[in-house]
Structures are given as C-alpha cells and as structure tokens.
Amino acid sequence: MSPRDLQLELTSDPSELARVRELLGDWCQADGWDEQRRADIVLALDEALTNVIRHGYEGRPGQRIDVTVQHVRDAVRGEGLEITVRDYGRQVPIQSICGRDLRDLQPGGLGVHIIHGVMDSAEYTHAPGGGMRLVMRKYRGGAAGRPARPEPE
C-alpha cells in the first residue's frame, strides 16, 4: 500500500538536511521507487532546500520552509510524485533562476542544474504573500538521473 502524502514543516537549518533525506528516502522506498530514482528524488529535495537556505533566507537559520510530497497522475506520463517546496523568504526574478553555464568551471548555481537533471519537471513561481514556490515532479516511467545530452563543446 502506498504511503500517505507527506507534509513537513522545516526550518532553514543545514542540520535538518540529513534527517529530511532519510525521511524522504524511506517514504520513496515504501512507495516502491527503485534505488536510482530514490536517490534522484532525495538529491533534488536536498538541492532545493539548500537553495532556499542559501538564497531565499540568505543563510538565516530558523526560517520556515514547507514541503509536501504527494502522488500525482498525468494523462500522458502516468504515475509519479510531486514535491512542493515553499519558503517565505526573498523573492527572486524567475528568469534569474537557471542552472549556470556548465562550460564555466565555477562553484555556485549547480543546484538548479542538478534538480533539472534528476527530475522530470521543476518550476519556480512567486508564492502569494511572499517567498518562492518550487514544484518538482518525477514519474515512474521517466529516466533516472544522468547528464543531459548533447554536451556543450
């Protein structure tokens, strides 16, 4: 039997991350996701939370982050899960949220690129009343995470 949808109220503390990874990994396992896709999903949420802590709250601890994980069904892509990450921090222009140019060997901006690499979809919007909302989906029939091709030269 599938586990019930998950609702987490977290704070913007890096020490939360390991616990959340473990919790989501267990939930995905109970929901029948294979090891590769479980790892993809857990990585995507970790990266999303890391971005909120770093950029949304600019490193301020103790700020609220809401996470929901729920089952979805798409007419074309079939069954999957949807993770929503909502913060109450700084709103940034949507067009500024993009993976960095991978030809440029610099740290930073990698998280969004990883999220797009391991999930089937990811969309940022401004949340009503302030903050950002990220909705990510992964379908059971979608590809497991691997580098997008073709590679830039």
Add this chain to the structure above:
Amino acid sequence: MSDGRHNLDIAVSHDADGTAVIRLDGEIDLRTSPMLHERLIELAAQRPPRFLLELTQVSYMDSSGVGTIVDFKRRLERYGGRLVLVGPQPRVRGVLEITRLDRFFTITATIDEARQR
C-alpha cells in the same frame, strides 16, 4: 535537529614524496561542506605537489560538496598542484556527471591507481 549520525570525518596523511592523502568518511552537504572547505584551504596553503582525495567512504554529496572540490582544485592550480579524486561511489560520481564536472577531474578507482598518476 541533527541526530549526530550524519557527519563527515576528515583524515590526512602524507606520502614520502609529499603527496597529501585526504580520506573523507561521511556525507558532504550544506552542513558539512563549510568545515571541509575550511580544512581544504588550510591544506592547500601548505602547497603539497599533489592531493589524493579519497571519496570511497563518502555516501552522499550534493552541489555544495561539488562546489567545495571545484574551489579546492582551482586553489591548487594556482601554484601548480594536482588533484586526483579516488573511488567515488556511483551516486557521488553521478553528481559529478550530472554537473558535467567529471571531465575536469582526474578520477581513479583505487588509491594505488591514483599514486601511479
């Protein structure tokens, strides 16, 4: 909120030829990467000719870990130092591949192979 089980241990030794061997054990994320970054900066300041960064016991790494290692490599390159990544587990290697940074690193399966490089 930490349960204390998710940490990163860093052990450093030196080969006779001056190569610094750094063994990491644990998880590299936003919580542990600042401490790792600080330690790597200290070690880079000693300017050994080569670093072997052993990742065999690293069970998890996210973009904060990748960023830390990229920054470390850039610091070494400024004085001509070299970096070899040793034995990343498939998921850790996968993160490097997703970010297409695997091509910028020398990666070996074992520490012995790394010493031959």
